[in-house]
Amino acid sequence: DAGVTQSPTHLIKTRGQQVTLRCSPKSGHDTVSWYQQALGQGPQFIFQYYEEEERQRGNFPDRFSGHQFPNYSSELNVNALLLGDSALYLCASSLNEGHAFFGQGTRLTVV
Amino acid sequence: AQSVTQPDIHITVSEGASLELRCNYSYGATPYLFWYVQSPGQGLQLLLKYFSGDTLVQGIKGFEAEFKRSQSSFNLRKPSVHWSDAAEYFCAVARKGKLTFGQGTILTVHP
Numbered sequence: 001d002a003g004v005t006q007s008p009t010h011l012i013k014t015r016g017q018q019v020t021l022r023c024s025p026k027s028g029h030d031t032v033s034w035y036q037q038a039l040g041q042g043p044q045f046i047f048q049y050y051e052e053e054e055r056q057r058g059n060f061p062d063r064f065s066g067h068q069f070p071n072y073s074s075e076l077n078v079n080a081l082l083l084g085d086s087a088l089y090l091c092a093s094s095l096n097e098g099h100a101f102f103g104q105g106t107r108l109t110v111v
Numbered sequence: 112a113q114s115v116t117q118p119d120i121h122i123t124v125s126e127g128a129s130l131e132l133r134c135n136y137s138y139g140a141t142p143y144l145f146w147y148v149q150s151p152g153q154g155l156q157l158l159l160k161y162f163s164g165d166t167l168v169q170g171i172k173g174f175e176a177e178f179k180r181s182q183s184s185f186n187l188r189k190p191s192v193h194w195s196d197a198a199e200y201f202c203a204v205a206r207k208g209k210l211t212f213g214q215g216t217i218l219t220v221h222p
Contacts, residue, residue, distance in 0.1 A: 004154075031208060042115075042201055042212030043155070056209050090154060097208035102147075102154040 002027075004093050004103035012109045013081050021076040021106045025093030031055075032074040033100060034066060035090040043090055049074055050096065078108075086110045113138045113204045117213035124192050125221045132187040132216050134202030143205040144185045146176055148198045149215075155201065161185065172196070194220050 005024045013019050025032050031050045035043035045058035049068035063079045072093075078085055086109050092100035114137045124130055136142055143162050147155040159170025166178040176187045185202060197220045203210045 033208065033210075035210075040215075042203075042214050043210070045209050045211065048208060056207065058209075088152075092155075092210075094208060097205075099157065099160060100205075100208070100210060102156075104154040105152075107152065 004091055004101050006089075006091050006103040006106050008106060009104065010107045010109075012111060015081055015083060015110055017081050018077065018079045019081060019108060021078075021089055021091075021108070023074045023076070023091030023093070023103060025072050025074070025091075026101050029093035029095050029101070030072050031094045031096055032068055032072065033092045033094070034074070034076045035092065036060075037088040037090055037105070039087070046076070081110045083110050113142070113206055113211045115202050115204055115211055115213035117200075117202055117216050119216045120214065121217045121219070123219040123221060126194050127191050130187075130189045130192045130196070130218070132200050132202075132218070134185045134187065134213060135183050136185060136202070136204045137183065138204050138206070142185075144176075144178060145203045145205065145210070146170065146174070146185075146187050147201045147203060147212075149201065150198050158187070158200075192218075192220055194222065196220055 033048040034046040037043040047057040052068045065077045068074045088105045090105045091103045094100045116135045145160045146158040161178045199215045202213045
C-alpha cells in the first residue's frame with residue numbers, strides 16, 4: 001500500500017502564476033482534505049472533497065479551488081499566486097470522516 | 112468553533128528524561144483528539160487518538176496521552192525520551208473530518 005502520495009514534492013512559481021498540486025489517496029479511502037502549513041505554523045484546513053463534491057471549506061479565498069476525480073484522487077489549484085502562498089501543502093485521505101492519513105506534502109515557493 | 116492551544120513553542124529535554132507536551136482544546140461537544148508528529152519537511156504521522164472510552168490512550172513509539180474533560184486538556188507523555196523523538200508535535204481536534212491544529216511544539220533532545 002503506497003499510502004497517500006503527492007506530486008510534485010517541490011516547485012517554484014512566480015507571483016501571479018497558477019499552480020496545480022496533485023494527491024492520490026490511500027487505497028480504500030474516499031475523502032481527501034487539503035491543508036496549508038506556513039513555516040513555523042500548524043496546518044490550516046483549506047477544504048475537503050467527498051464523492052467529487054466540496055463538502056467543507058476553511059477560511060481561504062476563492063483563488064484556492066479543488067477537484068476530486070471518480071478514482072478519488074484530487075487536485076488543488078491556486079490562481080494569482082501571492083508571496084504569502086508559499087507553504088507546505090498537505091493532502092490527507094480518510095474513509096469518510098474517519099482517521100486521516102497524510103502525504104509527505106508539496107513545498108511551494110512563490111518568488 | 113473549535114480551537115487548540117499548545118502553550119509551549121519549544122521544549123528541550125535530555126535523552127532518557129521524561130516528557131510532557133501540553134495541549135488545551137476548545138470544543139462544544141465530545142472531542143475527537145489527536146497527536147501527530149512531523150519531522151522537518153515531512154508529512155504528519157499519527158501518534159495516537161482519542162474518540163471515547165478510556166481516557167488514557169496508548170500510541171506508537173511509547174507515547175501516551177490523557178484526556179481530561181474538566182481541564183479541556185489532552186497532554187502527551189513519554190517516560191523516557193530517545194534522540195530520535197526530536198521533531199515537531201501537533202495536537203489536533205476533529206469535527207466532521209476537519210482537523211484543527213495547534214501551533215506545534217518543537218522538541219529538542221540533548222544527548
